Amino acid sequence: MATYRVLVVTNLWPTEADPGYGSFVKAQMESLRPLGVEFDVLFINGRESRWNYLRGISQVRRQLRAKPYDLIHAHFGLAGWVARFQDRVPVVVSFMGDDVLGRPTRSGRITLAGHFLRISGFILARLATCVIVKSRQMAAKLRLPSANVIPNGVDLNLFHPMQQAEARQALGLEAGKKFVLFPYNPDEARKRYDLIQAAVSLARDQVPDLELVVARGMRQEQIALYMNAADVMVMASMFEGSPNAVKEAMATDLPVITVDVGDAAELIGPTDGCHLVAREAPAIAEKIVEVCRYGRRTNGREWIRKLSMEAVAQQIVNVYATTLRR
Numbered sequence: 001m002a003t004y005r006v007l008v009v010t011n012l013w014p015t016e017a018d019p020g021y022g023s024f025v026k027a028q029m030e031s032l033r034p035l036g037v038e039f040d041v042l043f044i045n046g047r048e049s050r051w052n053y054l055r056g057i058s059q060v061r062r063q064l065r066a067k068p069y070d071l072i073h074a075h076f077g078l079a080g081w082v083a084r085f086q087d088r089v090p091v092v093v094s095f096m097g098d099d100v101l102g103r104p105t106r107s108g109r110i111t112l113a114g115h116f117l118r119i120s121g122f123i124l125a126r127l128a129t130c131v132i133v134k135s136r137q138m139a140a141k142l143r144l145p146s147a148n149v150i151p152n153g154v155d156l157n158l159f160h161p162m163q164q165a166e167a168r169q170a171l172g173l174e175a176g177k178k179f180v181l182f183p184y185n186p187d188e189a190r191k192r193y194d195l196i197q198a199a200v201s202l203a204r205d206q207v208p209d210l211e212l213v214v215a216r217g218m219r220q221e222q223i224a225l226y227m228n229a230a231d232v233m234v235m236a237s238m239f240e241g242s243p244n245a246v247k248e249a250m251a252t253d254l255p256v257i258t259v260d261v262g263d264a265a266e267l268i269g270p271t272d273g274c275h276l277v278a279r280e281a282p283a284i285a286e287k288i289v290e291v292c293r294y295g296r297r298t299n300g301r302e303w304i305r306k307l308s309m310e311a312v313a314q315q316i317v318n319v320y321a322t323t324l325r326r
Helices: 023-030 052-066 077-084 112-127 134-143 162-171 191-203 221-231 246-253 264-268 279-295 301-309 309-325
Strands: 006-008 039-044 071-073 091-094 130-133 178-182 211-213 233-235 256-259 275-277
Touching: 006 052, 006 077, 006 233, 006 309, 023 039, 023 309, 039 052, 039 256, 052 077, 071 077, 071 309, 077 091, 077 112, 091 309, 112 134, 130 134, 130 309, 162 221, 178 191, 178 221, 191 211, 191 279, 221 246, 221 301, 233 246, 246 256, 256 264, 256 279, 264 275, 264 301, 264 309, 275 279, 301 309
Parallel strands: 006 039, 006 071, 071 091, 091 130, 178 211, 178 233, 233 256, 256 275
Antiparallel strands: none
């Protein structure tokens, strides 16, 4: 088995203050270790200061002088630029979503910062040695047929079905209520929390004990509990790459109601109890009522098994091998 020495450059990585931030990046990188990947992490805290991206350029160069690496794997376009400001080793860039699709307002208009991300991502994709995107939509937006379409994997050992009553007891949630799960930041405009609030309000006319619960900024183990405790997860985002929360919900057999965004339609596939809906409150509300009345879990875990962490890890290692042959 080949061994790959990788420097991970990312602005997405869990911290003590926000253990959920970039947890999927960490989980995916950890899944590569059994396949012979040794890695160090350079975390660029762009939320703390934008100047950290500039500082990151010199940090990367120092790290490459201090230790031999076969390649750099950058996660997110801005981190990719930091990695690309050196020519010692090849660079694999994993684009995440808004670094290709942009950042919209609630009306769908791309912000100025979103346009910058799109343009910089388009250019960077042509400077990277290899590119990974999360969906075919992203590859099309980049106009890059050579991009490797590899969604993030889901940890089937962590996200698995358990008794709903047990999960609710662990979280202190009432046994008799119906819970709609929103596993995102409500303040992030593109996630359309306002629309889901409106849909839940409409659905409550027919399901009086319905409640919307937000789960964010917590460890993955806690998210898994919420997914087992909830009755349905709803996603109404304006833009997505390959939404991790949908995969995680599928792995716990939680019913999913989602708009057609990113690869969400492919993720839920033909799973009975999951629904693709218009981005409209009445349409979402109708399916919330239907799911709550049906009152059953799905068999989504079987459908999503093809995106297990282990299966995706092998695809990433194949990209590393291709990169080093160039």
